[in-house]
Amino acid sequence: MHELVSGTVAKGFEPVAEVFGELLGSGAETGASVAAYAGGELVVDLWGGWADAARTRPWRAGTLATVFSAGKPVAALAVLARVAEGRIGLDEPVATYWPAFRHERGTVRHALAHQLGLPAVAEPLDAAAGLDWPRFTAAIAASPLEWEPGTAVGEHALTYGNILGAILRGATGETVGDVVRGLGHDVHFGVPAADRARCAELEHRDPGWAEESVHGHGELWARALGNPAGLLDPAVLNGDAWRGGELPAVNLHATARGLAGLYQALPRLLPADLLAEALAPQAEGVDRLLEEEAVWTLGFRRDEAWIGMGGIGGSSAGGYLAEPDGYRMAYVTRHLAGHDRGNALYDAVEAGLA
Incomplete structure (x- = not known):
């Protein structure tokens, strides 16, 4: 085991610990977990x-x-868990559960697959408003559609979790955090006060990281990630409102073991037929926010046989779920930078499997 690394690896996976130790030793990583x-x-x-x-x-x-967008599939899983119970219908209009949504054609399936047409909020908001559930959810509902539901696809960067949460609250009275707490893994939307001392302090790679992350990636990206403004400020990310509140598109707090364990548990959390539908492609084509080809399922991004999601700042979770050669993996970091660190660890795990 590398001297900078704690934990365990099975035989054949020792190179993962070496790669992780090299990232820590070089300063490319300052604090993280991988499972x-x-x-x-x-x-x-x-x-x-x-x-x-x-x-x-x-x-x-x-x-x-915080794992940012790597938490989006977890928010989707909260809704899918109630779909499995018959309390939410995938092809029911969103307005059935969230009357403030004024567009008849939008369905729960569209919402889960990033096809609803509400990736950006029209009203200028600050971070405090973004972390105020009623305020931000109302602003989303009042925003004009970027496209008619089901006619295009674009990641709903900051709005996704509130849309799903509004559906869930309307259908069952539960929050996304309520349902996720019942899944039995160390992943949280709304960290309980007693657990907030466990939260890592997030830091930017360099002073320009937040600005670069919001701007320079396209017009819709800038509008979608830049409003509410200031959400990537370290004072916001390390504050009680972020840690204790629910912005389920981006503020999942997790350990790598908990997040990987959730992927491992998917066959027990959803019936086989619903899980197969949830992981099957639902929307394919050029993602209007990402400005690249993307395949979306009911909450997960898919790349051929790989299912999962990465988050801004470098955290990610997912894997190849088919057995016997599959794996489930998560990488959680507090050092907000690119995905090269996680990619190196995924490569090391796959080498261990080979």
């Missing part, structure tokens, strides 16, 4: 670095960090 399941076993469970910028709190097995 992977293969063959039904937890074959990688590693953590290392620091949980704070001052480097006074070592990263522990239970350290939580």
Whole structure:
């Protein structure tokens, strides 16, 4: 085991610990965890670095960090869990459950597959408004559609979780966080006050990271990620409103073990027929926000046989779910930068499987 790394790896997966240690030693990573399941076993469970910028709190097995869009499939899973019970219909109009949504053609399926047409909010908002559930949800409902539901696709970067949450609240009275807490894994929308001391302090790669993340990626991207303004400010990301509130498109707090474990548990969480439908392609083509070809399922992004989601800042979760060669994996970081670190760890896990 690399001296900078704690945890365990199964035989054959030792290179994952070496790669992780090299990332920590080089400064490319400052605090993170990585976990992977293969063959039904937890074959990688590693953590290392620091949980704070001052480097006074070592990263522990239970350290939580925001994973941004890697949490979108978890928000979708909350809705799918109630679809499985017959309390929400995939092809029911969104307005059945969320009357404030004024467009008859939009369905729950459209909402789950990023086809609803509401990726951006029209009213200029600040971070406090974005973390105020009624305020932000009302602003989403009042915004004009970017396209008619079902006619195009574009990641709903900040609006996705509130749309799904509005559907869920209208159908069952539950919040996304309520349902996710019942899934039995260390993943949270709305971290309980008693657990907030476990949260890692997020930090930017460099002073220009937030500006680069919002601008320079297209007009819709800038409008969708830039409003509410200031959400990527470290003071916001490390505050109680972010950690304790629900913005389920982006503020899932998780350990790598908890997030990978949720993927491992998918066959137990959803009936086989619904799980197959949820993982099947629903929307394909040029994603209007990402400005690239994308395949979306009911909550997950799909790349051939890979299912999962990455988040701004570098965290990600997913894997190849087919057995016997499949795996489920999550990488959770507090050092907000690119995806090269996670990609190196995915490569190392796949090398171990080979």
